Amino acid sequence: MNQLKSFASDNNSPVHSKVMRAIMEVNKGDAIAYGDDIHTLEAERRFREVFGKDTSVFFMLTGTGANVAALAHITRPYHSIICSDKSHLENDECAAPEKSTGCKIVRIPSNDGKIKKEQIEPLLGSRGFQHHSQPRVISISQSTELGTVYTPEEIRDIARFANENDLYLHMDGARLANAAAGLNCTLAETSKFSGVDVLSFGGTKNGALFAEALVFFNQDLAREFEYTRKQSMQLLSKMRYVSAQFNALFYEDLWLDNARHSNNMASLLAEKLGEIENVRITQKVEANAVFAILPEKAIEMLQRQYFFYIWDRERNEVRWMTSFNTTEQDIDDFVAAIRRSVEDSD
Template identity: 55%
Template sequence: MKPSKHFASDNFAPVHPAIFKAIAEANTGHVKAYGDDPYTDAALKKLQAQFGETADAYFVFGGTGANVLGLKTVTESHHAIICAESAHINVDECGAPEKFTGCKILALPSPDGKIRVEQIEPLLAAVGNMHHSQPKVISISQPTEYGTVYTPEEIETLAQFAHQHELLLHVDGARLCNAAAHLEMGLRDITGDVGVDVLSFGGAKNGMMFGEAVIFFKRTYGKAFPFIRKQGMQLFSKMRFIAAQFDAYLTNDLWLKNARHANDMAQLLAKQLAAIPGITITQPVEANAVFAILPKEAIPQIQQHYFFYVWNEATSETRLMTAFDTTQRDVRGFVNAIQTAMKH
């Protein structure tokens, strides 16, 4: 019998009971559509409490929509967006950023998922040259696609560099809560307060059913977003069902409790795997992802019981994700399955 939980993605996890309850409680009577309702008003106030009173927030369906429309709002089609090679906008969004923004993506190599000023600086040689796409946005993932976490100082360095060169800093924060939990800092501390201009703030990977928020830290940046959201097919008519989730998510630190637990389970998994001869942990475990090289011949047998993704087929590097509902027992069962497969 296959286990009910896997280690492929935190998207596999169910909806947190408090989120489900909030959706059910919002499912009463009639309210105005398209965000002109008390649920949306309450949730936006919760977001401002977390990110600052000047934070200009809008709800959309999912992470790709949040990234693409947030970037489209602050770019023109002759611009370029700079990111890591492993960035979600470069690898996992089926070309949507290029299609809908018209921008060229300039992807930089990064063994740990992070990009740095010294890598970006040479790209600015194209500024002012009509034959080249013009760099406009630096986009980072926090945490990165490798589960590593930018420190506030690293983000501030990127932001200062961007602003000195009339660029903007965008953060793909699909798992931002996991980064904040790791850093033991508030959400605003690692975004608006260190110079982030545009943020995609996710919840679906941390207990929500669906919904993301696009946040502009200067209202002038988001002025056109309501129109771009509609044109981009991300305006939800029954907005209260996204808003109610965010309201619950940001109440009593549910976002933090969920993320902290997922991170703790990743630490436990990494510790137990590191103790097994023949397994190598390839990245610092700073959020809810463990990257580990497993014996190639054992992987198919393990996957018969627990599904997970092979990140690099050539090296047998795997990505193992924990979630808010992962338990110590789940981790032990998974590790036991790995050990059993390696004995055969």
């Protein structure tokens, strides 16, 4: 099978060479298992450097694992978890959050992947009524599944509301790096300093092989999480290989270079698409995703040359994602292919 160039997801990109090298470098001799090795201590130190000293970090293997373990740890089965109807949590985790937490997932309709406190407020009517699940956690994604980004003010608004109403704020930061790069702010400003209690922080989409972390800013919530991680089957014995990846991403801000480049490629794609008739961009391009509507026949033709997902079949809306390894030439070639497909579909 021919390997098609992918604009489907940053999950399809390779591992950054500096991350791969870091993995090779720690591949020497023995190291104490389960996180008691020097590379893990170093990675934990780097997380505290980035997010501040009141930070507890636990390394994990998958983003779904981080989300699910976080939610399982901070809820009881009679609680509910509030999130956007576009969230990965709701749509792409095979109901693992429901299975592992027992909680009801309450979806808030959203056109751009974001939710607002005004939409959450009416859901609190069930509070204290023993026949209803009890709202406990708000989960937001940064950047969102639609490539949009919450501003720190928007997050603070939700965090304040959560705080006033005895709710926790969880952030799915599988692409926090892209959000911070897009906002031109630090990772902490768009999470901890905006009032997030617990963050699923992603390295995999930012050039790692498999490196995710659960980061607690609310220290009360972090208590005994090591047991939840183990029960969630996310405790890796050869932890040094995950830690090495984070050390590489934080070294000289490789994470930021990767995220900036990825975002710039999405902006370039969006800019060039503006010159093509019959292609309409449907979401703000604030991170590394471009959503667009184009003729059905053009999508079919394009999919013979490139791998990407149709987001909404009824609307002929597609999702194109860029990554740290997308080049300007890739964008030029892709835009030329889109132009040809759209013209030929007439």
